[in-house]
Amino acid sequence: MTFGQDDSRPAMERSLTPDELELFEKEFAARPANRLMQNAVTQTAVDDVALDRRILTGIDHSVSHQLDDWKVTNQKQSGRCWLFAGLNLLRVGAARKLGVKDFEFSQNYLLWWDKFERANHFLEAIVETSDRDVDDRTVAHLLSDPISDGGQWNMFVALIAKHGLVPKSAMPETNSSSATRSMNRDLQALLRQGARDLRRLASAGAEAQRQHKREVLAAIHRVLSIHLGTPPQRFLWQWQDKDKEFHRDGWLTPAEFAAAYVQLPIDEYVCLVHDPRESSPVGRTFTVEYLGNIVDAPPVVYLNAEMDLLKRLAMEAVVGGEPVWFGCDVARMMRSDAGVWDAELFDYASVYDAPFTLDKADRLLHHETQMTHAMLFTGVDVVEGAPRRWRVENSWGEDRADKGFWTMNDSWFGEHVFEIAVRRSALPPELSAALDQPPIVLPAWDPMGALAD
Template identity: 40%
Template sequence: MTKEISTKQLTAFQADLDNHPAHSVIERAVTKNGILKTSADYHSEITMTPVFSIDLDTGKVANQKQSGRCWMFAALNTMRHDIKNNFKVAADFELSQNYTFFWDKLEKANYFYENVLKTASLPTSDRKVAWLMTTPQQDGGQWDMIMAIIQKYGIVPQSVMPETYNSSASREFNSTFNLKLRKDATELRELVASHATETEIAKRKEKMLTEVYRMAAYSFGEPPATFDFEYRDSDNNYHIDYDLTPQSFFEKFVGWNLSDYVSIINGPTADKPYNHMYTVEMLGNVVNGREIRHLNVTMDDFRKIAIEQLKSGESVWFGCDVGQESDRQKGIMDTELYHKDELFDIDLSMSKAERLDYGESLMTHAMVLTGVDLVNGKPTKWKVENSWGDKVGTKGFFVMSDNWMEEFCYQIVVNKKFLPQNLQDVLAEKPTVLAPWDPMGSLA
């Protein structure tokens, strides 16, 4: 039986408010200053000082500006850290995020078209079709997706393909692009419904991709096939490499075996037992490219693996829910930063699993771990390289408490050599397929 809020209940609600100590003072403070400022705890700033026992020198931070390319920036930043160390390039050297952005947009279009064709027999009201059409593509992504782009297209320095208006402020492009993709989806579904031949469908899809390529070229510029790379190192020595391709540049200046780098997640929900592999249906960008693969582990293993890679001098890509309990301007992520529960005198506690299951949290942002403070061998806080420019935090670097990592970090990427043998063995396991809308399929 449904029941409306009664007059008696309203009287009781007001009586409860009147009986709370200092409720008038709190009301004035919150209405004037807002919830966060009123519930802020300055002690968090004291404990989150940006000093770390392990602290990698990674150069200047980058700035993704008004785009959702954090996952791409974070991945390319881990690579430029190696280039900085091995080739002594300038502290502000960057790899071209615009170059990988171009190819990601083209590949996401093809991936979308293929998923449209796979689901063409389903009604538009089906959850999978509705999920596809809600956001045909977006700027976000995951580690395996940027690896798929690099494996196919390589990388280039930012000087070779610099930022454009649309790469730094992608909103206009995305709204136009998603309009096109939805329009194309109607045509592809109509072709399937009318029993068009595979040849007819393939021909129409190729025309669609030709149009996508044109849109991307107009918006981001044309990607280079070959280029010269010249720079002065930190010792002021001049260098130049002629006729590089994006693939040969990657091989010379990065040279990683990309298959060695694996995604480790902490998803403590009941449907994901630890020490097993997972993938996500309809998640990716490059058709027949690198598959999304996650190894789910406990937070104790999660931390230990990240620390081992940092100790080796290598930074760590990670994904988190950055909007939770964080101060963007101060560059602090800490569970003790605000006390909203104390302010309102209500219980706001949820477990990490509950937040995932009930839509309160998921991975929204990717950054790079570049340091950690170990006290008696245990981490207390972590140094974070963000991609929001140097006007926030400490010249763009953030401080994350270990408790915040426990609650709001979901993914790291590490070289598999840092995994204990029992976890290395799990990597060969056939992954369990999760639904497209599973929180572990969220895009940073």
């Protein structure tokens, strides 16, 4: 029995027949270009064959406005890019205030709290949906990835607002913070097990569910503490500046440390997105059902805007001396060893003799793209008032690109960047006013709810 097909059609239209298979093979063999590409790609990586060297050799790392004079960070085998990008933005002002060349906030500290808060967020969503079938689309989406590493700008801000920050020395990296797979595997198993039990307890009432939720969270707390260490409640902060002068602030809480060393008003930043789907009108705010990490925190809200505005605001911020947090679909048209992106970097159409015609809206609609990674713009090359290329601080270490700083041609920005975080005061008045509208609620599985990792 077949499903979703019209059985009235002739079998040869539904099944691959020997005659059709023979025809496909003859058509392939008849074109010398196919055999040439087969010889090339069976011996060489397809990206090396498809690479447009004219574009690659035409890219250099110079820009007219460059902010970075610091070293890049390294998220290693973890999906914490959104945390790294956010903390990389904040460490610039902190380093200046401390009088040091390089400084890092503890990424492990925020990871611990994000995991614990997100476990609670997930379990609350399970309680709320426990009257639905387990194969309900929303429930299935929640269960598909209960506690990934990825996140969004608003989630980053919510963590700092509730839990503050600490320097890396107060909660350094561990084996599991730098390689999260095993820890995540065990956390997911515990959370899915907890979801099963909470759903079974639905008929017993809210009090029984709450009590069991606490037991699950106690186990999650133990796992996180075993893997990542225990988050400090207070720590002694002292340091030596670049002139070898000693300083001591004394014992601080994470909230006090954040208040002293976060130099940007991050609660005033908004997330602009470029969602070109017809169902997503420009100038409207959106949120995604069950997207977030902290229960009762402000919702994750996007403001949809034209791509030209995202580019202009990002350019103006960098020219004005401030890096820009952004999210993108990172692996598209990317040359990793050179550290470059360009919208036409690889000519796959010529390799396969097949057109690739999905535009950005179609890629979103047909599950071909979503935001996958967050980084910082730390430079821009401006020609006649418009951006030509961008300098990007990645969090993949110093081994690639210009000691870890990548180069993005502006063509790639338009196709594969989805969002930027900018000050509300930088928006045109009509878009600033639009932020006060109730957001359109997208379903939990919408691609604009993707998490950067």
